[in-house]
Amino acid sequence: MSAYAIDVEGLSKRFGSRQVISNLSLRVGEGEVCGFLGGNGSGKTTTMRLLCGLLVPDTGHGTCLGIDILTGADEIRRQVGYMTQRFSLYGDLTVGENLEFVARLHGVADRKQAVHAAVERAGLGGYWSQLADQLSGGWKQRLALAAAVLHRPRLLLLDEPTAGVDAKARREFWDLIHEFAGEGMTVLVSTHYMDEAERCARVIYLANGHLVVQGTAEEVVAEAHIVVIEAVGSAVEVAAPKLRRQPGVETATVFGRALRVTGTDAAALQGAIAAARLEGFEWREVPPRLDDVFIHMLNNPPEGMSYGERA
Amino acid sequence: MNGFSFRRFLAMLGKETTQLRRDRGTVALTLVLPMIQLFLFGYAINTNPRHLPTALVSASHSRYERDIVTALENTKYFAIHVYPTEKAAEEALRRWDVMFIIDIPPHFQRDVLHGDSPSILVDADGSDPTAIGNATAAVNALGANVLGRDLPPDPRFRPALVPYQTILHARYNPEQITALNIVPALIAVVLTFSTLVSTAMAITREREMGTMENLLVLPIQPAEVLLGKILPYVGLGYLQISLVLAIAVAVFGVPVAGSLPLLLGAIGLFIACNLALGFVISSVARTQRQAMQMAQFVFLPSMLLSGFLFPFRGMPVWAQVIGNVLPITHALRIARGVLLKGNGWPEIAPDVWPMAGFALAIGVVAVLTYRRTLD
Known part of the structure; x- marks a missing residue:
């Protein structure tokens, strides 16, 4: 049995004329919290569905928890917890009824106790008799997570679990994710939030169905070889488009009163800034962040790999 | 914002048209359904059915009897089959094999000539008043002149002013109340609507x-989903027919x-047919709206070709074939037969088997079409 919770090679999936996943190879170690990043439509949801047997890949093979994804879909279903992007429990059932239903389908031993423990853990105690439809977004997500882990899965697939959830709830949700990881669950979680990506042991970046980069946040940043120069000043909105026109500048982005310029060559970047002849800015080099790297990746696809439309 | 704005109205009109154009299913249905309706009403439905199967029970074969049979056949309403005994004819009437029994008493010719004015007994299947309406009128219109040519020429030998009489009996429904035909069948119709739609939506x-x-x-396995989803509706279906029956x-x-x-047992099989069919629709349809539209294609022939509203015997062969495939046709025959005619197992069995076959075939399709992936 491999030491990887997820170990798949060459997965492809096409819907009609649209190639959603192309030759995707992925490895996630046991017990890891792995961030799954990528733009909308990059294939994150499809990949998760392929992993848990909801979709059958056109090509490729591999294992999930050591079980063949092509032949062992039933067994994978028993050992994986999948939290869908769209709330997929029953809105016209209460919190308790939803969890009872899922627990019974899984044949969870000592059901009553397990369900109550899950409710307590997710902080849903006060909502037991509440219809799921009446819960706010954050609580719905907690309920979905509680349902996904009821049967103590070894692998947890979370599809944008914190989309549209406020900052406090997001942080608490991630605390829960880490708790589960601490108990030995492997977690693959997709997100659009960079602060969440930074809470992952490893990140995987997907663009147009291709895997662009994977590794720890530090590795990903280091491998990208990009330079970021930042300055604070007035009229940043006017300066940004001027900089974008200069050769050597990949992006010029406004963050409040700060202007952030990225490129691959420090000297070229400095030259471009000088050429733009902007006054009243004090430039200094800063460490690149994950989002700088991902945007760079998207704009500069590796040799022989096309992402189709540019992000 | 006040008053009627032509610009806003056009915007709304444009938006609605675009949405309607994209909703191919609805457009197709609004175009296809009326065509089906046209053909069904135009070709299949006939409230004045002819050539109704008729059992003739007759001890002798005298010339007068032949005259009467010929006259009946000439009305085009009757297709005469000879039955050896009253009992056999009786059974055929209950099984829907015939719709009339014409019982000509023994010594008919002799009695006519003796001036005894014998009675011909006509038993009609009153469980379908529409179907027998015109045919019974035709019997009554036959009158005395049927025998005219063959009666003795000499008026002095004319047996009686009325050489024979016809006594008409509408069996099972002597007063020919339409409600007695429609209400038992409603059990099947109501169930079709409720169980088919609810599973199609499931x-x-x-x-x-x-x-x-x-x-x-x-x-969870497909069969578990199927049974688990269906059984509550079976319960609901029984609740429904209990209410309908009571009323x-x-x-x-x-x-x-x-x-x-x-x-109730036979109806259970009928419910199973509907649920299996609903489940197939439900697996094929992408949205609830599509499911409803597909259900329409079942409802329409169910109403028109089953014998619910219009006489089954009046339909052309192709329509009868379609009707016989539909479980509702058999279900309402069973409901009418058991309630009105007192039919037992031997009489309803010919209608049970087609339903069982349907339930089995569609049930297999239902399990096969249930997709375990999102592909």
Whole structure:
């Protein structure tokens, strides 16, 4: 049995004329919290569905928890917890009824106790008799997570679990994710939030169905070889488009009163800034962040790999 | 914002038209359904059915009897089959094999000549008043002149002013009340609407609400989903027909001539047919709206070709074939037969088997079409 919770090679999936996943190879170690990043439509949801047997890949093979994804879909279903992007429990059932239903389908031993423990853990105690439809977004997500882990899965697939959830709830949700990881669950979680990506042991970046980069946040940043120069000043909105026109500048982005310029060559970047002849800015080099790297990746696809439309 | 703005009206009009154009299913249905209706009403439905199967029970074969049979056949309403005994004819009437029994008493010719004015007994299947209406009128119109040519020429030997009489009996429904025909059949119709639609919606709803994705990833087998989803509706279906039956008996005076448990058992099979069909629709349709539209294609022939509203015998062969495939055709025959005619198992069996076959075939399709992936 491999030491990887997820170990798949060459997965492809096409819907009609649209190639959603192309030759995707992925490895996630046991017990890891792995961030799954990528733009909308990059294939994150499809990949998760392929992993848990909801979709059958056109090509490729591999294992999930050591079980063949092509032949062992039933067994994978028993050992994986999948939290869908769209709330997929029953809105016209209460919190308790939803969890009872899922627990019974899984044949969870000592059901009553397990369900109550899950409710307590997710902080849903006060909502037991509440219809799921009446819960706010954050609580719905907690309920979905509680349902996904009821049967103590070894692998947890979370599809944008914190989309549209406020900052406090997001942080608490991630605390829960880490708790589960601490108990030995492997977690693959997709997100659009960079602060969440930074809470992952490893990140995987997907663009147009291709895997662009994977590794720890530090590795990903280091491998990208990009330079970021930042300055604070007035009229940043006017300066940004001027900089974008200069050769050597990949992006010029406004963050409040700060202007952030990225490129691959420090000297070229400095030259471009000088050429733009902007006054009243004090430039200094800063460490690149994950989002700088991902945007760079998207704009500069590796040799022989096309992402189709540019992000 | 006040007053009627032509610009805003056009914007709304444009938006609605675009949406309608994209909703191919609805457009197709609004165009296709009326065409089907046209053909069904135009070609299949006939409220004045002819060539109704008729049992002739006759001891002798005198010339007068032949005259009468010929006259009946000439009306085009009757297709005469000779039955050896009254009992056999009686059975055929209950099994829907014939719609009339014409019983000509022994020594008919002799009695006519003796001036005894013998009676010909005509038993009509009153459980379908529409079907027999014109045919019975034709019997009454035959009159005395049928025998005219063959009666002795000499008026002095004319046996009686009225050489023979016809006594007409509408069996099972002597007063020919339409309600007695419609109400028992409603059991089947009501069930078609309720059980077919609710199951057609069952899976589609899960898919539309997004809960299907979760259900698919849970370790549950198709047969478990199917049975678990269907059984509550079976219960609801029985509740429904209990209510319909109670009202039918209490308010409309529908008799319960046969065995109620037998009827309920046969109806259970009918419910199974509908649920299996609903489940197939539900697996194929992408949205609840599509499911409803597909159900329409079942409802239309169910109403028109089953013998519910229009006489089954009046339809051309192709329509009868379609009708015989539909489980509702058999279900309402069973309901009418058990309630009105007091039919038992031997009489309803020919209608049970087609339903069982249908349920089995569609049930297999249902399990096969249930998709375990989102592909």
